[in-house]
Amino acid sequence: MAEQNATNFNSADFTIASGVFDLNDAVVKTIASDSGSVTPSTHGFTVTGTGGVTTSGTGATLTVDGSGVGGGSLVFLASATANDSAALDFTSYINSTYDVYVFVTGVATTDDENNLNIYTSTDGGSNWDNSNAYHFSQICSYKDGSYSVNSSNTNANSYEIGHAGASSLGVSSGSKIYSTIYLFEPSNSSVNTMFQHQAVFQNYSGICISFIGCGMRKTAGDVDAVRFTMASGNIASGTIRLYGITNS
Amino acid sequence: MVLNKNVNGINIQCSEEEEAEIRAEWAASRKSVADNAWLNGRTSEYPKISDQLDMLWHSMDKAEIPGKGIEWYEMIKAVKDKYPKPKEV
Numbered sequence: 001m002a003e004q005n006a007t008n009f010n011s012a013d014f015t016i017a018s019g020v021f022d023l024n025d026a027v028v029k030t031i032a033s034d035s036g037s038v039t040p041s042t043h044g045f046t047v048t049g050t051g052g053v054t055t056s057g058t059g060a061t062l063t064v065d066g067s068g069v070g071g072g073s074l075v076f077l078a079s080a081t082a083n084d085s086a087a088l089d090f091t092s093y094i095n096s097t098y099d100v101y102v103f104v105t106g107v108a109t110t111d112d113e114n115n116l117n118i119y120t121s122t123d124g125g126s127n128w129d130n131s132n133a134y135h136f137s138q139i140c141s142y143k144d145g146s147y148s149v150n151s152s153n154t155n156a157n158s159y160e161i162g163h164a165g166a167s168s169l170g171v172s173s174g175s176k177i178y179s180t181i182y183l184f185e186p187s188n189s190s191v192n193t194m195f196q197h198q199a200v201f202q203n204y205s206g207i208c209i210s211f212i213g214c215g216m217r218k219t220a221g222d223v224d225a226v227r228f229t230m231a232s233g234n235i236a237s238g239t240i241r242l243y244g245i246t247n248s
Numbered sequence: 249m250v251l252n253k254n255v256n257g258i259n260i261q262c263s264e265e266e267e268a269e270i271r272a273e274w275a276a277s278r279k280s281v282a283d284n285a286w287l288n289g290r291t292s293e294y295p296k297i298s299d300q301l302d303m304l305w306h307s308m309d310k311a312e313i314p315g316k317g318i319e320w321y322e323m324i325k326a327v328k329d330k331y332p333k334p335k336e337v
Contacts, residue, residue: 078257086251086262086270093256113281117273125255130273146296157273164281165288229270231277234251 073246082235091125091225096187098244103181105240111233112170115162116177121225134159138213140167161199170204176238177201186223193217
């Protein structure tokens with residue numbers, strides 16, 4: 001009963017049966033010790049207060065503290081907005097701060113039957129790796145359940161998001177290339193920088209296509225810059241955002 | 249037309265050398281697309297592999313091609329018999 005007084009619960013407000021604790025009404029429960037509260041609702045509850053929420057069970061404990069909820073592990077670094085741009089370059093943000101970087105794209109083309117090309121640089125963008133520098137492969141899934149595989153086979157001048165033919169972006173669809181592209185350990189000079197991407201867009205005839213792909217820079221090196229271009233023509237509009245994923 | 253680029257969020261004009269490099273990459277890409285148009289066209293329009301195999305099975309079943317009674321034919325037939333297609337479909 002002392003515990004009931006401390007949390008302002010009335011005995012009619014809760015029941016305990018078969019190990020389940022049930023709140024019996026939709027009343028805000030005040031946590032008197034630090035002025036927080038617990039508010040039951042139809043599909044869950046809201047907790048306020050600086051103490052956060054801790055759940056525990058046999059053999060396992062899950063704790064969500066205030067910093068975890070407020071911070072997150074994705075750190076926004078930069079964005080580039082296209083305006084009939086031949087290239088969107090990120091030359092100042094990729095270093096050893098993070099092991100993994102993420103680009104999020106939503107860009108449109110000026111030319112029909114297009115795809116997004118990615119290039120790396122190890123000298124801050126003075127020179128771009130654009131000659132047989134990459135391996136990649138991606139599975140393209142179509143609405144009818146069919147799929148195709150695009151790959152560089154041996155060498156590619158760029159890392160591709162999308163491809164020619166039915167798996168290319170078109171002007172007529174009005175779609176953008178929406179994608180997330182992971183870059184793994186770009187600053188580790190002893191490993192080949194690896195890519196992984198997921199993408200979706202409408203092709204030049206309006207059909208929705210999804211992509212899952214991966215690849216790598218063929219030679220090890222300290223990658224410190226990344227360039228995006230269309231395979232042909234300018235990036236008409238849209239934005240690419242760069243994030244770092246905190247290591248811990 | 250002069251090419252522009254966006255570097256770290258700032259719009260600037262490409263140098264002549266850089267513009268030539270980008271235009272060369274665009275041209276190479278267009279050539280690759282043109283050279284492989286036949287392949288991309290076929291890949292785009294081939295039916296799903298499962299549909300192609302089903303067509304082959306039915307051709308065997310109608311004796312248009314040999315193969316009726318082989319292990320693969322019988323295996324597919326067993327599945328079809330187990331889940332018969334309703335007449336109204």
